[in-house]
Amino acid sequence: MSSQATSPKPDVHFASRGSSYYDVILAVFCVVLVVSNIAATKSTEFLSGDVSIGPVQIVPIISDGGAVLFPLAYILGDVISEVYGFKAARRAILVGFGTAIMTFATFLVVMALPGASFYENQDAFESVVWSGLQIVAASMIAYLTGQFLNSYVLVRMKARSSEPGLWRRLAGSTGVGEAADTFIFCAIAASAIGITTGGQFVNYVVVGFVFKCAVELLVMPLTMLVIRTLKSREPSYWADEPADLRA
Template structure:
């Protein structure tokens, strides 16, 4: 046991060095803020995704079983692709292991969010509170949607990260565009298929043509966003590689780094 009466060590001037309270140091670098943004994007997206949206609802265009118009998707379509852009940044700069940790942080945050929503819904409303049913309908995520979101998210993000680092092992620092697009195609396809297969009926999709439309449009849109974001993603990755002092070749295989 440390002796609390032990005198402080002398400072450079010969006088006792001041002793203050103890604190742990926060790890430096950009990993933490990126993970925070990554997790926030997932939380917000999963709330928005409970709403089904439709564009060109007055039109009807089909190609065989595929319903081209109207376009049916969910209200997270504009935000969720950002999670994959951030996942690519994490994978490219920090590796699969660090990205896997970020995915599990997000998974835990989603579970906590769902549990807190369930508790809040079942708490007795005040006599003057008139929005209980509206509150329930907005944040009362069904088990079906929870399962869809969690399954699609975990499988899609892990496949996205694993694909990127395996391609990087072959291409090294070249062909970044191939890693970013290739990993997104694999991850987004798995994510979209799993999520849509589980969640389709919960958001009002009740026909095969709508389901196919939902999957294809969702996948193409998310992949298109990745392509459009390439110039920004390139800049962010370049800056991180330049300013992260520990960015260097690893001695372990990419899936263990």
Template sequence: MTETATEPKPHFATVGRSFYPIIVALFTATLIISNVCATKGIEFFGGHHFSLGPVQILPLNLDAAFFLFPLAYILGDVLTEVYGFVAARRAILTGFAIMLLTTACFAIAVKLPAASWYENQHAFSTVVGTVPWIVGASVAGYLVGQLLNSYVLVWIKARTNERFLWVRLIGSTVVGELADTVTFCAIAAPAIGISTFSGFVNYVVVGYVWKTLAEVIVLPITYRVIALIKANEPTYTY
């Protein structure tokens, strides 16, 4: 068939070269993976016991997402520092929506009738069936913590301009991680088997200290990533 002048040609939307969608994808994937990993409670120094007053310091109580949660805050810092609060908020709400979708899919998968030859229904239900509870905890902590993290970073940046990046990154993390950790742990602790006040305090303190220290440790990498993205993205001023 010969093409005529009146036949419409195919059109496609233009894909920009911004790093923003890539960072949002990593940010969202981190949240989903974290919520599955967080269904497993873990313990370090299980054979050691040390108490400070009514609070048991050792062993250290965490969930299996402890190594991944800091990455979500690092990516959140990058989004806010480079693209601003509005763009970061859009990424946060996108992650929130996708976490809800993940929860709904897991709930449906658990309820679907298992095949006669499938022998892992109980194990599957035990693991992903806990996810809605963990997601509820994560969503509450995530929304409060990430929004506070982004707001504080932008608030500090408005007063320091482009100076003192380390103050913005650490200051926002201290505030955001505290709100996130307390909220998340208060809801998630029963789901992973923490039933005592001492264990709960241990869970909160260890998680908060670890997440904050992890971001401080990788600060040089965060600096390099932010500098790289800023050098390759168009910027604007308020």
């Protein structure tokens, strides 16, 4: 009787999330998410003119203020997923979700408080808060979907290859997560920032996706350096305990 040789299952490692490094990354992750949601209430345009291909607007390029910082959330998500595993990433995603909800719940309470006699910006504040609520709804749905996909894809790819192929995991998970995140966010948030036509919407989606992926690919060498540094400094990363227990 002949037996078929099978390749040994790769050794997959994750660090324990009971670490001061994880706490710092989680704190920065939550701040990035909250600030991005507030910044996203401002729509932006780049390049002057009016260039279209059929119904699709090419110029001006449409984006929002959240694009300045939000790619960092995915970079941090990659770091957490690669070093600490899916359970740790899930915790970070849910904590970030809670901080964003708390932020805008606070804004709603503040908006309802009586303004001082000398306060002249109530209308402007309400305008930002109400548009912000739509942005938050868009961001939260997109964020939960995109971040979970990003983390899941990265961890599943790591389960197949173990340590080699880090750049492929980062690029592949980014593409999947950002595609879902960008489309869902733009579909819900478009009217809140003043997008009214299908051509503008396509521009908004494509520009957002390309920009976020380009930023992450541009800083990938730095992301990989951070990941490798954390792996070398986390004593639990190379421990013999099974990865699924450490994740």
